[in-house]
Amino acid sequence: MELINNLDLFQTVFNSAPNGIAVLKSLYDNKGKTEDFSILLFNTYIINWIDDKEYKEKPFSKVFTKIKETNILEQFIETAETGVTSNFEQWYGEETNKQCFRFTAVKQDDVLVVTMEDITEKKHAETALNTALLDAEKQKRLYNSILNGTPDLVYVFSLDYKFTYANKALLTMWGKSAEDAIGRGLIENGYEDWHAEMHEQEIDTVVTTKKPVRGTVSFPHAELGRRIYDYIFVPVFNENGEVELVAGTTRDITESKQAEEKLQQSENRFRKMIHQTPAPTLVLKGDDLIIEQINSHMLQMIGRGEEIIGMRLIDVLPELEGQYVWEQVLKVYNEGIPFDQSEVLVPHNRTGELKDYYYNLAYRPLIEDGEITGMIQVAVEVTQQVVARQKMGESESRFRALINASSDLVYRMDADWMIMQDLEGDGRLVNQRERGVNWLDKFIHASDLQMAVHLISKSIVEKSIFEMEHRVINKDDSISWVFSRVVPILDDQEKIIEWFGASSDITSQKELQNVIAESGERFRQLADLVPQIIWTANSEGFVDYYNSRWYEYTGYIEDEFGDPSWISKLHPDDVYLVSKTWYESVHAGVPYQTEFRLKNANTGEYRWFLSKALPIRDKEGIIINWFGTCTDIHEQKSITEKLEILVKDRTKELQRSNDDLQQFAHVASHDLKEPVRKIKTFLSRLEDHIAGQLDESSSKYIERIHVAADRMFNMIDGVLAYSKMNADSQKTTIVDLNEVIKNIETDLEIALQNTNGTIYFEELPVIEGASVLLYQLFYNLINNSIKFAKEDTPPEISITATEQIEEGNRIAVITVEDNGIGFDLDQTGRIFETFTRLNSKDRYEGTGLGLSLCKKIAERHGGSIKATGIANKGAIFIITLPFEQKVKDI
Incomplete structure (x- = not known):
């Protein structure tokens, strides 16, 4: 207590301690039990920590408010009552900023002396170390699991091309055990000579360059046959930075390669489907809803051209902003919920003026790898139908009259196609509820009935969509063409419960096809009038049409055409070059032009022709056929040959003239040099003869003569070199x-x-x-x-x-x-x-x-x-x- 009374000395000693020191005095309850402590003294360490210089005589639990969430106070009370020194560790503080302390409580007389050491960093270090050890052990197990569980081939080469490691997948591929494979080279493990030599060269490259090498190769698997693999060799460095091993991984990419090809085929089919579908359709991609694909029907409907491909839909049709239809577009893209609605009102500017239009809309999200990347929109304009129905909707009779006037029929049938019901109430065709196929006789022309029954049976068995163009007999016994499409409706057990169908009048389309056929016939008639040979070929380069000029010249009959016929008519010296040029053009898709000789069937002579061909492409840029001509240039060719002979003769004359000029340059340079040499010689003799008799001016004049003669000599050499430049x-x-x-x-x-x-x-x-x-x-x-x-x-x-x-x-x-x-x-x-x-x-x-x-x-x-x-x-x-x-x- 004397030390306590001398507080200055006591405080000085305590303040020098690196840890916290507190002197506490017990506070008792009414039963004489210690319930808290009064603070007598803190050293500087604790004062700075709690930031409270007025701490003296305050209860310990009031200063350390978080003490009740721990057992620190209980430990202190136990030491105060029993006198047994306590030593323990405890975390203290806010949840986000806790510190760990080692407490030592010693009872001295009637006071409690407490020391506290901050061991937070040590605890964190111990925790980190334990975690690291656990992670390392887990990583080792994971490493072994990955290497032996992965289907990829993992291996390590020594610098002499021996395998020092091979994982389970590689050993399985070889059909060997590790004992039979490790320590052996590539050829010993079944690699072909070329394959082993290639890998050995790659290993050398990795060692030399210290950089990875990657490639693709095909070789046989012990169980799966020949496969395609993607592989990479990487260097393994020692502590000196030198390559000591080469590690490699090989992945079987056979399925992915096949999948890529199938994906490309699928993409091509998808594009063709979009462009060939009769309904106006477009494809939007990305958050900005960029127009990626759009068919001609949609372009025609909105009154724009293909320049809008790559533009945002809202930029093409800004008037959609804020409309109901635009909200549905965003909802489909953002939420992935399909949208189908008929007769949607869409005011927009299609002809330079904002008008109301009605559409049957179908929006579907495009989902790739589980994420929405775009959407498909199908919009069929039904403005005329809606307006007509609105005008005629005053009565049921007018409504039915409109339906009966429409050529589009919508109906449904039971699972076996035995009962057909017209959904629109069109009684002129069906509404047949009796069993049997009597309605087929009424709906499908007898000439198409057998094919229809075959396709219906096939669709029922395969649960596939039924599609068919067929004829129907109208009430007035006239015949119309319709396109019927019937879709199966399946329950959750993949069982057909009913069929939904639609039939559209395509009579006008059939008539258009006839018009096109007539147009083709007119093309043939026109082609037969021109003097050139005209021909067409399919996308693969096989000729499928010649005009009459070909048959007149070659003597063939009209059912003989194609590659064998034109090749046999070529001059033997032209066959290889012409065939090569033609098939290279077909393969590259570039225009074709060449000259060749064709044999005339009437005279037996070969005449020169200039042949040209251009690829005809669809809107996607895909070649659909070739159009070509062959023009008789025999007379022009003869004139050209004569001109070539004349040019050769003139060239010889020019060469002879050049040779004469060259000879003249040599002779002239020699003759010109001779007087210059004499000038130099006699000038030197003159200098020697009158040496010592020349004044300064005379010497200067003689020097100038020397300089002029040297310049003339150099000039002659320069002229000769210049003249020889083009000759040699x-x-x-x-x-x-x-x-x-x-x-x-x-x-x-x-x-x-x-x-x-x-x-x-x-x-x-x-x-x-x-x-x-x-x-x-x-x-x-x-x-x-x-x-x-x-x-x-x-x-x-x-x-x-x-x-x-x-x-x-x-x-x-x-x-x-x-x-x-x-x-x-x-x-x-x-x-x-x-x-x-x-x-x-x-x-x-x-x-x-x-x-x-x-x-x-x-x-x-x-x-x-x-x-x-x-x-x-x-x-x-x-x-x-x-x-x-x-x-x-x-």
Whole structure:
């Protein structure tokens, strides 16, 4: 108690402790039992934690309000009453911010000394460690379960191509045990030689590149036969980052490949169904309800063209916003509940004016992988029917008159088609309730009855939809065509309980088909009038029609046509090329054009024809047939051949003229050089003869004669080189431009040393070309940069390259840039002209032919050269050269 009385000393000692320390005094109830504690002293640790400096003499449970949710207070009371030291751990605090403490309570005289150590982080660490150990064990079990439970093939190769692991699926595929397979190579485990060699090369690639390799392969399964597999090899690295193993997984994708093909077929059928359905139909996709497909009936109904495909429906018909029909569209897409309703009022702008229209609507959600991705809309306009019914709806008799006037019949039948009831009350056809098939005799024409009974029986057995076009006899004994479609209604046991059907009058459509047939006949009559051979073929390229001109020319009769007939009429030398060209066009779906010879049946001669064909496509872009012509070009062909002979003769004359000019250039250059040599020789002798007698002016004049003679000599060589540029052809080879520049750097070594010049280049391309010419091109450019350097400034020449694609061809773009005297931009157009000099000939030597030669060399390689510059800043030359030459002689 003396220590307690000396509070300052006591507080100083306690405040130095790293943990919380509290001194408590018991508070008793009326029975003398400890029920709480009065706080005598807290150290700084606890004061900072509770943030209450007025804590003294307050009850412990009032300061620590959450204490009653724990057994901390009970432990303290037990120690206070028994004197037995307690040591325990307990969580304390708000649910979202709990801390764990280790409490030690010691009774000293009549006070209780409590220490508290925050072990929250330790507890969290222990929990995390235990969780991690459990997770690791679970992960190991999961790993083993996955590897041996997955149908995928999982395996590991050593770097010598041996299997070091194979999962259960792989062993099953081999039909082997692990003992028989592990440690053996690919061939030992049944792989074919080509297959094993391919995988070994791929393993080497993974090891070399340290990157995965993926592929697809087909090989036999021990139980399932030949299958298609997708596989991937990945590197397994050691602690040094080196590949020590190669792991692989292989997945059987046979079913998915087959499913993809079936899905594509299904998609194509779906598209055709949309476009061929007689009802106006469209398909919307995505949250924005984009028009993905729409048939011609729907386009015609809303008065728009195919340009609306890809647009939002609400943008095409903005007047639908807020209407009942638009609310149903959104409901079907958002909730997936189908919508079917007849005679829905839809005010919209179809003809430039907002009017009321009525439609029979059917909306269905499109569901893919359990999610709604779009919807199908079928809208049949019934405005006229609704308006007519409204006008005639005043009486039952008028209503029945309207129904009886309609050609569309709706009815239902029992499961066996024995009883038929007209839902619209049309008594003229049916309302037959007696047993038997008497109604069939009345509803279906006798000529179609046998087929109808067969299809009805088939539909009943297969529980499939009945569809048929058939004739009916009207009351006035006239015959009409109808299209009947009857759908089975099944109960939850997949048993037919009744049938619902509809029949539409298609008499006008049948008449239209007859009109189309008559139109086809008129086409044939017109085709027989033209002098060309006209033919058509189906989508696979088999000829199915010729006009009469074909039969007149070939001598065939009209039931003989198709591939065998036209091939046999071709000239034997043309058969292969024509057949190849035709079938390649059919396969690629591109227009066909070629020339060939056909044998005339009357004269036996072969005449030249120009044949052309175009694919005819439907609205989906699918080829439905081919239309072709064959035109007699025999006379034009003869004229062309004569012209070709004339061109060859003129070409020979030009070649002979060029050879003469070339010979003249050689002779002229030799004859011109000879007087220049004599001038130089006698001038030198004159200098020797009068040596020491010349004054300064005479020496200067003689020097100028030397310079002029040298310039003339160089001029003659330049003219000869320029004239030979087009005459001498060069073989193309693979040319490394890096090596070319290195050689030029060696040849110009003295000039570079005299001027302290430097050439910078790296990673120049390797291209096809004439090595000698390319050397001359870059030699002239670099030599010019050295020659036209600025005074007191060492020349620096930079050569860089990039690659670009032009019309599908790889093009090298090489830039040669220097820091010389440059030139004005207005001189760019003249710089490549022959004998053009932009600088004084007295100050800078040269013939004015170097850049002209560079231009010729670039153009002979199928490239180009451009120049730009700034006076006293330098010049830039940009050369474009193709990577590959189309000819081998340049």
